[in-house]
Amino acid sequence: MVAVWKGAALAAALVLGGWGSATAMELRIGLAAEPSSADPHYHNLTPNNAVARHVFEALVDMDEVQTMKPGLAESWKTLDDTTWEFSLRKDVKFHDGSPFTADDVLFSFNRVPNVPKSPSPKTAYVRGKVIEKIDDHTIRIRTARPDALMLNSLAQIEIMSAKAAASASTEDLNAGRGTVGTGPYQFVEFVPGDRLVVKRNDAYWRGREPWEKVTFRFIKSDPTRVAALLSGDVDVIETVPTADAQRLAKEPKVALASALSNRVIYLHMDRLRETSPFVKSKDGSAIKNPFHNLKVRQALTRAINRPAIVERIMEGEAVPASQLLPDVYAGTSKNLKPVAYDLEAARKLLAEAGYPNGFRLTIHGPNGRYTNDTKIIEAVAQMFTRLGVETTVETLPPAVFFSRASSGGPDKTPEFSMILAGWSAGTGEPGDSMRSLLMSFDPQAGTGSANRGRYSNPQFDQLIQKGFATVDAAKRAEIFASAAEVVMNDVGLIPIHYQKNTWAAKKGLKVTPRTDEYTFAMSVRP
Amino acid sequence: MSAEAGMPGAEMAGAGGLGRFARRFAEDRVALFGLVLLLVIAGLALIAPFIAPQNPYDLARVDIMDSRQPPGARAGDGFTMWLGSDGVGRDLVSGILYGLRISLAVGLVSGLIAAAIGMTLGLVAAYAGGRTETLIMRLVDLQLSLPSVLVALILVALLGKGIDKIILALVIVQWAYYARTVRGSALVERRKEYVEAARSLGLSHARTVFRHILPNCLAPVIVIATVQTAHAISLEATLSFLGVGLPQTEPSLGVLIANGFQYMLSGKYWISFFPGIALLVTIVAINLVGDRLRDVLNPRLER
Numbered sequence: 001m002v003a004v005w006k007g008a009a010l011a012a013a014l015v016l017g018g019w020g021s022a023t024a025m026e027l028r029i030g031l032a033a034e035p036s037s038a039d040p041h042y043h044n045l046t047p048n049n050a051v052a053r054h055v056f057e058a059l060v061d062m063d064e065v066q067t068m069k070p071g072l073a074e075s076w077k078t079l080d081d082t083t084w085e086f087s088l089r090k091d092v093k094f095h096d097g098s099p100f101t102a103d104d105v106l107f108s109f110n111r112v113p114n115v116p117k118s119p120s121p122k123t124a125y126v127r128g129k130v131i132e133k134i135d136d137h138t139i140r141i142r143t144a145r146p147d148a149l150m151l152n153s154l155a156q157i158e159i160m161s162a163k164a165a166a167s168a169s170t171e172d173l174n175a176g177r178g179t180v181g182t183g184p185y186q187f188v189e190f191v192p193g194d195r196l197v198v199k200r201n202d203a204y205w206r207g208r209e210p211w212e213k214v215t216f217r218f219i220k221s222d223p224t225r226v227a228a229l230l231s232g233d234v235d236v237i238e239t240v241p242t243a244d245a246q247r248l249a250k251e252p253k254v255a256l257a258s259a260l261s262n263r264v265i266y267l268h269m270d271r272l273r274e275t276s277p278f279v280k281s282k283d284g285s286a287i288k289n290p291f292h293n294l295k296v297r298q299a300l301t302r303a304i305n306r307p308a309i310v311e312r313i314m315e316g317e318a319v320p321a322s323q324l325l326p327d328v329y330a331g332t333s334k335n336l337k338p339v340a341y342d343l344e345a346a347r348k349l350l351a352e353a354g355y356p357n358g359f360r361l362t363i364h365g366p367n368g369r370y371t372n373d374t375k376i377i378e379a380v381a382q383m384f385t386r387l388g389v390e391t392t393v394e395t396l397p398p399a400v401f402f403s404r405a406s407s408g409g410p411d412k413t414p415e416f417s418m419i420l421a422g423w424s425a426g427t428g429e430p431g432d433s434m435r436s437l438l439m440s441f442d443p444q445a446g447t448g449s450a451n452r453g454r455y456s457n458p459q460f461d462q463l464i465q466k467g468f469a470t471v472d473a474a475k476r477a478e479i480f481a482s483a484a485e486v487v488m489n490d491v492g493l494i495p496i497h498y499q500k501n502t503w504a505a506k507k508g509l510k511v512t513p514r515t516d517e518y519t520f521a522m523s524v525r526p
Numbered sequence: 527m528s529a530e531a532g533m534p535g536a537e538m539a540g541a542g543g544l545g546r547f548a549r550r551f552a553e554d555r556v557a558l559f560g561l562v563l564l565l566v567i568a569g570l571a572l573i574a575p576f577i578a579p580q581n582p583y584d585l586a587r588v589d590i591m592d593s594r595q596p597p598g599a600r601a602g603d604g605f606t607m608w609l610g611s612d613g614v615g616r617d618l619v620s621g622i623l624y625g626l627r628i629s630l631a632v633g634l635v636s637g638l639i640a641a642a643i644g645m646t647l648g649l650v651a652a653y654a655g656g657r658t659e660t661l662i663m664r665l666v667d668l669q670l671s672l673p674s675v676l677v678a679l680i681l682v683a684l685l686g687k688g689i690d691k692i693i694l695a696l697v698i699v700q701w702a703y704y705a706r707t708v709r710g711s712a713l714v715e716r717r718k719e720y721v722e723a724a725r726s727l728g729l730s731h732a733r734t735v736f737r738h739i740l741p742n743c744l745a746p747v748i749v750i751a752t753v754q755t756a757h758a759i760s761l762e763a764t765l766s767f768l769g770v771g772l773p774q775t776e777p778s779l780g781v782l783i784a785n786g787f788q789y790m791l792s793g794k795y796w797i798s799f800f801p802g803i804a805l806l807v808t809i810v811a812i813n814l815v816g817d818r819l820r821d822v823l824n825p826r827l828e829r
Contacts, residue, residue, distance in 0.1 A: 223791045243613075243792045312590040313613070367769045374774050378585075378614045381775060385585035393775045394687060 040158035056158035056181035066428030107162035259513030268453035278417035295353035297491035321495035331480035358388030365420035560814025636696035644704025652712035752816030
């Protein structure tokens with residue numbers, strides 16, 4: 001009899017224990033995209049950065065709406081326009097127990113530009129910065145010109161341990177050798193194609209996290225990720241597919257959290273060539289590039305029914321866009337509103353521009369890089385066709401698309417006439433977006449790096465340069481806002497919508513949504 | 527085995543032979559049903575522009591305001607979408623009818639071209655022998671040893687999108703089946719007396735091969751052709767499903783199925799389901815016909 005009771009108790013303990021370890025202590029997160037490495041400086045990619053911030057920290061931290069706040073640097077001041085002084089926290093220890101000092105910062109800054117085989121290094125964030133150790137907990141950074149985005153750049157540089165990672169290669173870090181940071185979680189293992197596991201850092205300077213262990217599982221397929229949440233295989237998923245958001249909202253076992261994203265979806269037009277390869281007249285003959293005509297650009301942006309795309313394609317998981325970043329961010333213009341849909345006015349503009357019969361156009365875009373990208377292009381093609389611009393759609397696998405869109409044409413010029421793409425403002429302000437997407441293309445100066453339309457406007461370029469040299473935040477915001485008005489009134493590109501980032505968690509967990517698309521265990525609370 | 531039984535191609539040539547062939551085919555009710563089904567599908571596909579309520583390729587007619595409507599909903603243009611609409615507002619009845627056109631056309635055209643190339647190479651290999659044969663047949667072995675989806679995927683990724691490129695890719699993955707089959711039959715035929723007779727009458731090699739050997743090798747080719755057509759259709763659907771096939775704005779059945787895949791869990795089953803059923807029925811019908819053809823044309827099963 002006693003034995004029977006013991007057996008029952010053991011069984012109950014096993015059941016409860018199994019249940020307890022999965023709910024109270026361990027957090028399992030389903031990620032839509034897989035990091036390419038556990039080395040934080042290897043590849044500047046959203047999933048890499050998101051996972052890295054569990055183990056590593058930067059001098060400056062960004063909160064869920066990308067506002068700067070102190071990280072490993074507890075305070076900072078500018079000594080003059082080009083010199084910044086940072087005081088480092090004194091109470092911080094790495095996961096191996098060694099203290100955090102200025103040497104680790106110097107080590108990390110030197111490592112960033114020197115990671116071998118990096119597909120997309122973070123070099124731009126340290127370029128032009130001369131760093132100097134004053135004492136163990138004070139550093140100074142000098143720049144040649146005023147650098148308004150100093151803090152935004154520092155927020156991108158994860159600090160590694162000079163002692164533990166001294167000779168660690170990317171392969172070592174993937175295997176956990178030297179993957180030592182100051183963050184709230186310690187690295188356990190990275191299994192490419194399957195999972196990345198971290199465990200709690202009990203000595204974390206901000207205080208202990210509620211989760212003992214966090215497992216990130218990589219589930220690329222949208223329906224599979226949703227199914228994993230519903231079946232209880234994971235507790236939280238990121239990038240809830242728009243097709244499922246409404247249904248999940250009604251699901252009693254699940255809670256949704258969403259935030260406006262810093263990602264804009266837009267159309268770039270060929271402004272480089274006099275005749276554009278994918279623009280033809282209705283009879284198939286070559287015509288002069290119509291995108292050089294402002295009225296044509298205005299007609300196209302007016303022909304797009306943004307609310308319809310948001311409602312019918314994105315199922316409400318987006319917001320019509322007026323510029324490159326939602327106007328809740330500093331540096332954006334409140335005067336700009338999403339261009340209203342007006343087909344009659346658009347037709348009139350097109351006729352006035354000298355194209356009463358329209359023309360033929362092929363829009364190119366990636367299939368599967370952005371939420372519903374192919375469908376958005378199809379919807380835009382429908383709307384342009386109604387305007388009289390007979391539009392065909394060609395979508396390509398993202399890697400192929402981006403390389404051809406950037407340099408597939410003659411002499412490494414952009415290949416296409418009109419493309420759909422997206423841009424996420426990682427710095428949390430519009431200056432970097434405008435510099436990358438719309439400033440004149442100049443690889444030496446590092447401007448227009450993603451300007452695949454080759455738009456060029458000297459007045460706009462000047463404003464952006466002035467903005468970057470203005471350290472006063474309020475003044476800078478004003479300059480950037482006026483730059484945004486200049487470029488949007490000139491229809492430098494056609495913004496469509498801002499994405500929303502949506503997370504789904506099982507009932508009982510609270511997820512704080514973030515604008516930067518990063519999925520953090522630190523954002524999940526029981 | 528008598529010479530006549532070994533030459534079903536010659537047997538079919540006569541009117542009496544054809545009637546006998548048709549009677550034998552019709553003995554199997556299921557196969558007859560498959561044939562009728564196939565004819566109906568082909569007929570519907572042929573007259574699609576006249577019966578479809580919408581031209582699903584005309585972007586001025588497709589409206590995103592009609593997207594994701596359930597079966598039986600009314601479109602903005604006034605017609606009823608009996609099978610609902612897909613994620614960009616395309617009527618599924620129209621989409622399936624037009625999609626069948628593309629799927630069948632791609633299957634047939636690629637099959638015909640592959641058959642022409644494969645048969646020629648197979649005959650040349652069998653007739654010429656020696657190094658030519660070795661070269662051609664090793665090429666066939668190489669081709670058959672690679673999974674066809676993989677080869678097609680790589681080819682389409684290299685060539686780019688478009689109906690012509692899909693057909694080219696399908697020809698490249700299919701010709702080897704025809705070549706191998708034809709060579710097998712031709713090797714047997716080559717040693718027969720009528721070939722020797724033709725040669726001693728002074729007929730050219732080309733005439734001997736194409737006018738005398740080829741007609742006697744046709745029976746197995748017809749069987750292979752039906753199977754391969756079904757295979758080509760499903761391969762095209764697979765490629766389109768994987769996103770490397772036909773353009774989004776001119777969807778084949780595979781593209782339609784792929785479009786609806788993301789909605790499967792959210793209860794909008796019809797976007798993938800109905801095109802999937804259309805694809806399934808088409809392929810089953812072709813296979814039923816193909817199976818029966820194999821039975822009827824196989825001399826070993828002759829009663």
